[in-house]
């Protein structure tokens with residue numbers, strides 16, 4: 163099963179490499195990884211999506227917790243949560259494809275954020291499934307480049323992850 | 326406040342941490358630190374002949390005392406030579422602080438002379454690591470390093486210090502912190518009472534219980550509580566390789582070691598048990614054998630300070646996260662208060678069954694024309710009254726020592742279990758002897774292993790470390806050869822030790838005493854003579870049967886009870 167694990171990490175040199183190293187060292191899978199400082203500059207927030215059975219995911223959270231630089235760990239997928247990912251996708255857009263792409267982007271609530279005579283760059287925000295669905299819906303449009311930010315997540319309701 | 330240079334701070338912080346000896350080897354990146362060492366006499370530096378030995382000496386001090394040992398190595402090759410020792414400590418959860426020199430901070434990343442990314446190299450084999458970025462941080466970093474190494478589940482910590490952090494002319498106020506506060510690290514001090522209660526209820530209701538304990542009892546200083554609990558209940562106890570001595574080996578309730586080369590009765594009892602209390606043991610693959618066939622009728626309660634050790638390889642019914650000592654204490658109280666008592670009849674039947682198993686095999690070996698390695702270990706046990714520190718290398722001799730030396734005290738059996746590092750034994754014995762000069766310290770080794778750190782005979786001479794080396798010379802890499810006998814139709818690929826040195830001449834050239842023993846009749850006299858030479862290192866080169874195998878030996882991927890009992894008989 164796919165899990166979204168959120169980690170609060172000391173903003174120390176080498177802290178990120180310990181997290182990434184742990185995944186490769188213990189043969190855990192990383193689907194996506196995002197990391198950035200929080201409102202408290204001494205802390206980073208990291209979101210990792212991974213696929214594994216319950217035992218593996220339990221080991222992942224336990225092993226993450228053992229890292230000295232890790233302050234807190236939650237498996238967001240254990241409760242209600244929101245996940246978002248940003249995608250920017252550059253498409254060849256000439257002739258009637260221009261209108262076609264625009265229509266599809268509108269349906270997915272995407273924005274065209276850059277335009278040239280031959281290309282559109284579309285920005286789309288959503289959970290990963292929505293981004294996948296958009297790519298599928300583009301059909302015959304020719305994709306020049308795709309950038310995805312990786313997943314960030316947050317718990318619904320009043321639950322917060324903080325020190 | 327006193328002003329000290331970074332180099333002086335390193336040495337002063339070690340002193341303030343109560344460190345008496347550090348083990349190391351100098352080099353360019355550490356010259357300022359070595360100069361600071363020279364100018365004081367409270368922390369004594371022991372100069373090894375290879376950095377690996379420095380780490381093993383520090384590690385063995387920790388295994389004997391439960392306090393972190395300290396190694397000091399220079400950047401580049403010094404640091405990489407220490408890697409095996411760090412990994413050895415990591416795998417067995419041994420507290421150690423390894424200080425590594427580093428090139429000037431402004432050269433890092435430029436492939437400078439003797440630069441290696443030590444934090445990167447050591448990352449998967451440390452509990453934590455630090456890189457000093459400001460000299461004034463040295464005291465607090467060293468304080469944290471010791472705190473992290475020694476608390477919770479212990480482990481090695483690396484402190485990497487660029488040379489320009491130790492410049493003698495740059496001085497800073499020195500203040501060694503009294504304690505450490507870290508928001509991201511706080512080891513647990515007791516277990517969950519509800520879980521402990523649940524485990525005690527199951528313990529008291531068990532009809533075929535086994536207490537299975539490991540290294541966590543030794544390093545968690547919980548032997549006393551374990552003995553009380555087991556004896557209060559009259560339940561059998563088995564120890565992992567790392568747990569030997571946690572429960573007295575000569576006691577009737579001891580089943581000895583379990584696992585791949587565990588005793589017949591320990592493995593049978595585990596397999597047939599209805600309840601296992603695991604204490605500070607990590608269900609290693611050398612213990613469980615095939616996990617799908619592991620102890621089919623047992624329910625399990627597991628006490629471990631590291632939640633990640635619980636239900637990692639084997640699912641348990643009652644997880645208890647906490648230090649073994651505190652949890653066992655609480656269990657003792659609950660057992661004393663409990664209205665329920667163990668089912669005396671069931672326990673007595675269980676002992677009857679266990680005693681039958683004991684009679685059936687019970688750690689016997691067959692005598693032959695040649696001296697058997699097991700006989701040598703039994704003699705060692707006799708000559709030292711079972712009271713020596715036994716520091717072992719890795720191979721068949723290690724298993725024989727584990728099986729036939731009966732450890733009655735914790736912290737006396739010093740060996741590399743998790744990594745299985747050949748070359749560990751001699752430096753380990755040195756580290757123990759230095760810190761326990763009055764004790765008998767034996768290094769049980771093989772002619773293969775001893776050659777991996779034999780250069781340390783020179784260190785032994787310099788510092789007068791009269792350890793007794795018991796070389797079980799079977800003229801082969803016995804453990805490898807045994808597997809080749811059993812799985813590769815005796816194709817002995819590269820498992821013979823050809824061109825062995827004349828060990829007697831070799832040790833004599835280092836200034837020590839050598840003894841060659843070829844017949845069992847000569848063994849006792851020679852060994853007594855060796856141990857009587859209190860102030861000399863004696864190398865006993867003992868020729869044993871090269872064809873002996875270690876038994877019992879579990880059948881791969883079987884259950885715990887599937888064992889070879891000798892070359893022809895299996896369960």
Ligand SMILES: Cc1cc2nc3c(=O)[nH]c(=O)nc-3n(C[C@H](O)[C@H](O)[C@H](O)COP(=O)(O)OP(=O)(O)OC[C@H]3O[C@@H](n4cnc5c(N)ncnc54)[C@H](O)[C@@H]3O)c2cc1C
Nearest residue numbers: 539540541545566567584585586605607630649742743745
């Ligand atoms: C040639 C060879 C053969 C071997 N054969 C065998 C064999 O037959 N049988 C065998 O048992 N081993 C054998 N081993 C060793 C094996 O590889 C493992 O090292 C060993 O089984 C692990 O022991 P352990 O479970 O006690 O764990 P350790 O590695 O000692 O780990 C200790 C556990 O206790 C926990 N802990 C630490 N401190 C505390 C505390 N204060 N309170 C509570 N918990 C704590 C830790 O978190 C950890 O889970 C062999 C090794 C070699 C080299």
Ligand SMILES: Cc1ncc(C[n+]2csc(CCOP(=O)(O)OP(=O)(O)O)c2C)c(N)n1
Nearest residue numbers: 720721722745747771772773774802803804
């Ligand atoms: C550094 C290292 N290299 C290789 C091994 C694999 N290995 C395990 S036991 C063994 C043979 C040890 O030979 P010896 O020291 O003579 O002991 P014996 O088994 O003969 O008693 C080897 C090669 C190891 N454990 N450590």
Ligand SMILES: [Mg+2]
Nearest residue numbers: 771772801803
């Ligand atoms: Mg040998």
